[in-house]
Amino acid sequence: MACCSANSLLFLFLISAIPIAYLISLEIARPSTHVYHYHSSGWFRECAKWDDLNRRFLVSFLEGGVGQLSVPEELDGKSPETVILQEVPLVKDVDLAGNGSFGLVVDRPRNRLLVAIADAIGNRYGAVAAYDLSTWNRLFLTHLSGPSDGKSFAEDVAVDAEGNAYVADxxxxxxxxxxxDGKLLSIITSPLFSPKEWHRNLVGLNGIVYHPDGFLIVVHTFSGNLYKVDIAKGSDQEVKLIKVVGGSLIFGDGLELLSPTKLVVAKNPSGRLVESSDGWETASVVATLSGPTHRLATAATVKDGKVYLSYLLGMGYPKKKHAIVEAVFAA
Structure with missing residues (x-):
């Protein structure tokens, strides 16, 4: 019996060592593209967006709050092995304790950052907050849902030309x-947003961006559906399912609009570059990116004309090392 137990323990050790060894090999592998590594106090970082005016990445914390990674010009292009950025906390609201910070969007014309805030465990609270990019004073906090409103998850946020914010649930x-000004104006709903299969709705609407032609593009994570939401018609919003060919967008997370015709989808196990030539009635997956899949890609941003993907998981102890990776897409 003792021999059997010892053999079982040895077997369990060996099979657990295989994925650990695989993760270590992925982590120590030399990256094929430029990477910004940074040390953080937390294991999970949901979203990173480049603030070009202040030369910094703004990062949202799953445990709540926002930090920055300053990138001096002299560090650009340096080897990732020689440069590790340091995360500096900027926002930690006591009245939001217990909730996480998720999607971010820089509203440059109004010099502010919008943050989607959610109760990631119980799905009993949702909000959006705006912060001044210079002083980090909170400009407003808008409660979107509470315990009596059913389950919700404020995943991501976009902003239109007038400064209205759109938060995906x-x-x-x-x-x-x-x-x-932070006033809740309306709620956009559509039967198209909810696929018939129950399991497709475990994680629903997620990444969202505003298109300069007056509509939103939003991805549904577990179905891979991509939607066009026409908001130029006032209260009569029209929701359409964008027909996507050339690849799947299942597990799509954060979005970044590169141009009126090009969209980056951060997803796992690889990112996608999507193009449309008809105003996003239809679209095609034209390129993919295979990145560090063990870290889970959650957001995309553009720095100096280059696309970077940010990843959820940090590695290491006591300092957690996170990565923001340049995305080079291959057809």
Missing amino acids: GKGNKIWKVGV
């Missing part, structure tokens, strides 16, 4: 519209 499959 990953549990309720709806979009909250919030005015430039």
